[in-house]
Amino acid sequence: MQRVTQRPEYLAVAATGRKWVTPAFILQAMPGDDISLAPRAGFTVSKKVGNAVVRNRARRRIKEAARMILPANGQRGWAYVFIGRQAATDYPFEKLGADMRWALAKLASGADLSPRGNSKPHRKS
RNA sequence: GCAGAUGGCCGGAUGGUCGCCGCCCGCGCAAGCGGGGGGAGGAAAGUCCGGGCUCCACGGAAACACGGUGCCGGUUAACGGCCGGCGGGGGCGACCCCAGGGAAAGUGCCACAGAAAGCAAACCGCCGAGGGCUUCGGCCCGGCAAGGAUGAAAGGGUGCGGUAAGAGCGCACCGCGCGCCUGGCAACAGGGGCGGCAUGGUAAACCCCACCGGGAGCAAGACCAAAUGGAUGAUUGUCCUUCAGUGGACAGGCGGGUUUUCGCGCCGUCAUCGUGGUAGGUCGCUUGAGCGCGGCUGGCAACAGCCCGCCUAGAGGAAUGGCCAUCCAGGCGGGGCAACCCGCCGGACAGAACCCGGCUUACAGGCCAUCUGCUUUU
């Protein structure tokens, strides 16, 4: 699985505004056209979640789920960023995977772009 | 048995399955495939000290400033660490705690209260022996530092003598200071002598003294080195010239809506060289003041020396994981006199980022050794 490692890439993914929230993580996505590329993924957990052990654990569980799910369910050419939340450390693993499939499907269908009318590219400033 | 003290150790185990990161071997042009083996800690943490290593600065260095340390001796590469001792404090005790140099070098501060808070004097008070006055009550000169509600602290303390009242004024003991002797490397301890008491506290207030410290940090630093940029030379034709592409002249393409002329602007190709060191890569990077509940020797010990054995993560924003089963600890509930049985919950603190020695802080639970007090039994 190709990883996102550079900070500018993370910023680029975040700048698209495409995201889907689940209890254990927030999934951000940046669409891409190059079909030859497998979906790439980056993982990040903020310091507010806990100390290094807790953050590592959250990141590893999400990474393991992504390893099993992303190649089949992710869009080729896209770049994804998973932001770990507090619940990721003890959230049931099957539910974590189900949430991930759900979030990937929603983002692929563009569902995040038109719910409840708040999807317009936000006004600046 | 109960309650403690000190030192040390461990801090889940086994297996299945799907994965991750280095290393070695084989195959392969390569991508990769197969096999083997390794993969977090006692604190990896905080970054509070000390070093190694690297670069910078500097003639060797010293001093000032600044910062740190602060009883004595030892140990160590070094330390603010550790060990042993001394002194002080706490505890019945095992044992624990102490920034523990200097206040007769100087400066500052000591609120409130109190007569007075640092100059030992004033004030209240006490005295009536001496001198003077007297209205015979006393007053003044004078003597004294015992007492004076306070305060953290009041100019040695207690007792006896002494006196007009008193006072180290005298004596005894305690304290203090200064010599001497003995023991000890020393801190210091013990003994005896002299002094008649002078020197309040505060240095985690300024300060003084002694000792230590040049600065930065592996993103240190070293090497290789694109792209772009620089220099030199060559490179196309014609003519003149020269010993010689030696020197010189002219000529090319593109750009105006088009044409001519003149002028202007822009543009070559190739090779070599060296500077700089960017992107990127390699090294530094783990064999080291290494580890061993191995042994011997010296030492009370910290530790040192010799011998034997072992190799134990080295990555790039960074791997060491996910799921499951059984067992082992642990907790709760129920049944049972008990052994035990059943069910549920459930695994401390915490993740290497150049390396090492310490300190500090966090930590479920458990194990071992030595010691102390109390109680009981023999």
Place this chain on the structure above:
RNA sequence: GCGGGCGUAGCUCAGGGGUAGAGCAUAACCUUGCCAAGGUUAGGGUCGUGAGUUCGAAUCUCAUCGCCCGCU
């Protein structure tokens, strides 16, 4: 990796060894026909936490926790 700063009332901040303060906010009363403003008063504090120095600590020292900010 290296370094700096800040934690005091509900909020924003003073106070740097000697009784914890100001403004805003809160409550009561006065004023007004009622409200606002104004006036008078009151309540409200483990001074982040734990040790130590000192007679005495918010203040000085050490440790620790949390937050913020630089440099590379």
